[in-house]
Every structure is written in structure tokens, then in C-alpha cells.
Amino acid sequence: DAGVIQSPRHEVTEMGQEVTLRCKLISGHNSLFWYRQTMMRGLELLIYFNNNVPIDDSGMPEDRFSAKMPNASFSTLKIQPSEPRDSAVYFCASSFSFPYIQYFGAGTRLSVL
């Protein structure tokens, strides 16, 4: 299995631009988690889905952030408009039989200038 696949690995954009991060789950997994990691705040859960349904989005910073699961194997995290304080590494993770043994992708390093 290829594991959790995130794209792009690196994204550099200008303030105000829309950013879309993508995540492909491990086949057969039914839970999907989006995290943000910074030096100041560590690893923070933004939102998680179970069987394609958003369960808890209380970690989403504000309305500029949105996440979707159009199907059971794929998710997107969108930031619109982006701001410099959104600069961080964004991880997605998937698991089977929520939330045990989360498998993380390699992350997307986002820089908003």
C-alpha cells in the first residue's frame, strides 16, 4: 500500500490567494483527520471525518478554512483567502475503526507571503 498521499508537498503563495491541499486515504480506511503543525502551537487537529461525514470541525480556525470528502478515498482542505499566519505544515491522517492507529501523510508545507 502506498500509504496516505498528500499533494502538493510544498506550496508557496501570496496573501489573498486560494490554496487547496489534497489527501488520498489508505484504501479501506474510513476516518480522515486534517492537522496543522507549527513550532508555536504544535500539532493541532483541524477537522475529522468518519465515513465521509464531518464529525468535529471545532479546530478549524475560521470561515476561510473548509474541508470536504467528495468520496471515501479523497479529501481536500481549502483556504480562501490565505493569510501569512496560515503558514504551517498541514498533515492528513487516516485510520480504520476510528481513531486507532492513525497513519499520517508526509505533509504539505505551506508558505503564505
Added chain:
Amino acid sequence: TQLLKQSPQFLSIQEGENLTVYCNSSSVFSSLQWYRQEPGEGPVLLVTVVTGGEVKKLKRLTFQFGDARKDSSLHITAAQPGDTGLYLCAGEKSSGDKLTFGTGTRLAVRP
């Protein structure tokens, strides 16, 4: 508010030394996990502990869950450069709940 506080925050040691990393909380967790994250990669699960007082060994790594299930420790014997990375504890407050990650301990083992 960080529910899980790890100490120390940074640790730089010589190859061959022993070390202990602590993960503390005022809350009770039904289970606790330890992850290691290497530069440019996502965290990778090392172990899950579920019973108060439980001790698990993974080669040179020993993990313990506190009797009251509020804290945990990770002890590494004879550290090697390959142990270098960010160590994260993560707790589940009740079965089926989301994970809360700790503040992290960044370990550097010098050859």
C-alpha cells in the same frame, strides 16, 4: 490550552546515553499513544498503552502508562543517532474520541 504537556521540550545527548521523556496531564485518558516524527515526514505510531500501570517495550524503548492514566513516560536506553526526532504523546479521553497531541519533545542524539 494544551492538555498534554511534555518535558523536556528539547534534549541533546551523546550516543549511548539513556533518557526519559515525560507526558503529563491533569485529565484521565482511556488510552495513550506515542509517535516519532522525523524531519520532512509525518508522525509514525510507536506504541499504544491502554491499562493503568502498563509497561511496553519496543527494543531499546520502554513505555509506561501511569497508574491513574494521567501521565506516561518513554525511556530510551543507549540512544543512537537513529533515535533523533520529535516524540509526541497523544491521548484519547474516551474510547472513540479524537486524539489530543502533546507539546512534543525534540531529541537530538550526537554520534
